[in-house]
Amino acid sequence: MSTLWFWIVAAMIATYVVLDGFDIGAGAIYLLAAKTNDERRRVLRAIGPVWDGNEVWLLAAGGTLYFAFPKLYASSFSGFYLPLMMVLWLLMLRAIGIEFRAHIEHSVWQDFFDVVFSVSSILLAVFFGAALGNVVRGVPLDATGYFFEPLWTNFKLNADIGVLDWYTVLIGVMALVTLTAHGSYYVALKTDADLGRRARGFALLCWPLQFFLTFSALVATYFIRPTIMANYRNHPIGILIPIVVVACLAVMLWANPKGKEKLAFIASGLYIAFMLVGAAFALYPVVLSAREHQYDLTIYNSAAGSHGLRVGLVWWTLGAILAVGYFVFVYWKFRGKVQLGEGHY
C-alpha cells in the first residue's frame, strides 16, 4: 500500500513539474523572447488561464504527501525551512507578476511586474532543481528523524554540505535549462510570428546545454551516491527509463527545427517526467535519505496508518479522475494559438 502511495506522490510531483514547468519556463524567457507589449501579453495570455490550475498540482501533491507520509512531510519541511520559505515568497511574487500587470496600462507599472514575473520564475526553477538535488544527495537526518540544514556552506568541494552546494546548484541549473526549453516549446506552440520564432530559437539554444547537463548530472549523482544504481541493477526493467529520456532528447532535437512544436513540447514533458521517475525509481523505497543510512526515511517508517491509506485510495481515485477531466476541458477550451482581443492580460 505504501509503495502505491510512493508512486502516486511521485506521479503527482512529476505532473506538477511538467505542467507548472512550462509556465515557469515561459517566465524564464519572457523578458528576452517577448519584446513588445503585445508579445508580452501574448505570453501571459498563453499561460493565464492555466497557470493557477497547474500550481494546484503542487498543493495537491503536497497535501497528498502530507496525508500518505506525514513523518516525511514533518522532517523535510522543517529541515528545508529557509529554502521553502523562499520558494513561497517566489511563488507569491510570480503570481502577482502575472496577475497584477494587466490591471494598469502604464509602462512603468508593467515593466516592474515583467521583471518580478521573470526573475521569480528563473529563481523558482533553480530552487526546485536544488530541492531535487538535496533529496537525491541526502540530508543529515539523525535518530529523532529530523534535521536542519544551513542554506549554504563555503562551496569548497567535500566541505560540510548545505542546501546549496556544487551538486545541488548543478541540478538547479539543469532544472532551469530544462524548464526554459520546456517553456520555449510551449510559447512556440501557442504563439506565432516573431515571438514564436524567438521562442523556437531559445529552445534550439537550450538543447545542447540540456544534453550536456543531463549527462553531467548523471555522472555527478553517481559519484555523490554510488548506491543510486542498485535498483537499476536489481530490476533491469528500469533501464527503459534512461532510454526514454534519451529518445525524448532526440525527438526534441529533430522536431523543433521542423516546426513540429507540439511534438517537441510533448517530448520535453516526457523527458521531465521520466527524469523524475528515474530519480524516484533509484531512491525507492527511501523517501529522504540520511547521510547515515540507518536514519533513512523510507516508505515503511514514514507512512500513515494502513486504514487511512486504504480509505484515501478511494477518494484520491475519484478526485484524480475529476481533476483530469477539468484539465482536459480547460486546455481544450483554450486550445490553439492565442489571439489578443478583449479580456484580461
Add this chain to the structure above:
Amino acid sequence: MDSALLIHRLHFAFTITFHYLFPELTMGLALLIVVLKTIALRRNDPLYNEAARFWAKIFGINFVLGVVTGIPMEFQFGTNWSHFSRFAGGVIGQTLAMEGMFAFFLESAFIGLFLFGEKKLSPRAHWWSAVGVFLGSWLSGYFIIATDAFMQYPVGYYKASDGSLQLASFWDFVLNPWAGWQYAHNMSGAAITGAFIMTSVGAFYLLSNKWTAHARIFVKTGVIAGCIFSVLQIFPTGDRQGKMVTELQPATLAAMEGLFHGQTQAPLVIIGQPNDQQGKIDNPLQVPGMLSMLTYKRWSAHVRGLDAFPRQDWPGNIPLLYYSYHIMVGLGTFFIAIMAVALLLLWSGKLFNARWMLWILMLAAPFPYIANTAGWMTAELGRQPWLVYGLMRTEDGYSTLVSAGNAMFTLLGFMGMYMVLGILGLFLLWREIDHGPAVPSLSNLQLPTDATGEAR
C-alpha cells in the same frame, strides 16, 4: 513562554489572519455572484450580467491574494509545526489532501473559465463555471473546518504504537459533529462579509450618484443576503456553536464569558475588563442569570467557572479570548440591527434615497472582517493550551529544530511581503471600484440574446 514557541505561534497567527481576509470575501462573493448570474439568466437581464461581471473583477483580484497567501498555510504545518504534523498528520492529512484533490482543482479549473471564458462559453455554461467556483471555494472551506474541528474535538482516531494519531473511522472524522455547526457558522460569516462589501460599494455609488442602476442591484442583493445571514449567524449557528463549547470545552466557555467562579444564575457580562490576577471582571455591566439561560435554558442552572479547572488547563490568554468573543458577539448584534433597518427601508421603497442609511451601510464594510477575525481568534485562543484538544499541548507541537531566529526572519519576511500585497490589493480594488461597472458596448448587449437563443 519559550520564545521560539511564541514566534512560531505568531508566525501562524499572522499568516492565517491575513490570509483569511481574502477567502471570506471569495466565499461570500462566490455565492452572491451565482445569485446575480442566476437572475441574469432567468430574466435575461443584461444589467445583472454587468453587475456579475463587475463583481467578477473584484473577485479576481481578491482570489489571487487568497491563493498566494493560502499556499504558506499548508507549508507551515510541516515547516513550523512539524511535531504536530508527525503526531496528527495520519488523521488530518486526509482532509488537507482532499482539499487539494476536490476543492482546489475544481476552483482553479473553473476560475479560468469564469474570469476569461465568458466569450467562449454559452451563458448557461458560464453560469456553470460560476457555480463551479462557488462549489470549489465552499468545499475548500469544509475541509479546513473539518481539520480544525479535529483539533477542537478529536474523533475517529486511534493512537498508534509510536504515539502518533491514525485514522480509525473516516466518516466519524469527516462528519465530526463539531464541524457541522462550525462550518455553518463560518460560511454564514463569509456570506456576511460578501453581502456587506457588495452593499457598501452600492451605497458608495448611490451616494456619489454614479452607476445608480447597478448600485441598486448591489444594495438590494447585499441587504437581503446580509439580513438573512446576520440572523443565521446568531441563530441557529452561533447558538449551537456556543452549546458545543459549553458541553465539550467548558473551561473555554468560562474564559470567553469571563466567569472566574462557577455559580448558579450565572450572569452574562456585556461589558467589563477581565482581571485574571484577581479573578474578577472590572467595571462589569451584566445581565443576571442570562448566561445560565443561554447555556442550559434554565435561569437557575449552575455554570462551571474557571475555578473548576486546573490552572494549567486554562486558555493561556484569557483577556484576549474574552475580548475576541465579545467583539464578535457585539458586532454580530450590530449587523442584525443595521441590516434589519435597511431591509425595512428597502421594503418600503425608501432605502435608495435614505442617505443617512447609505452612509452607515457604506462605512460598515470593515466590520465583518473584524467580526470574522475575532470569531476565529475565539475558536483558536479558546482551544489553548491544547493544539489537539486533550491530546497534544501547543508547546509540544512546534518545530524545535527551527530556532527562534530563523522563525523570526521568515515572520518579518511575511510581514513585509504581506504589507506590499495588502497595499497593492487595496490600490487595485479601489481602481476597480472607481472605474465602476463597464459601459455596455453594442457587442456586449447583443451577446445574451444571441446566445440564449441557441441555449434554449
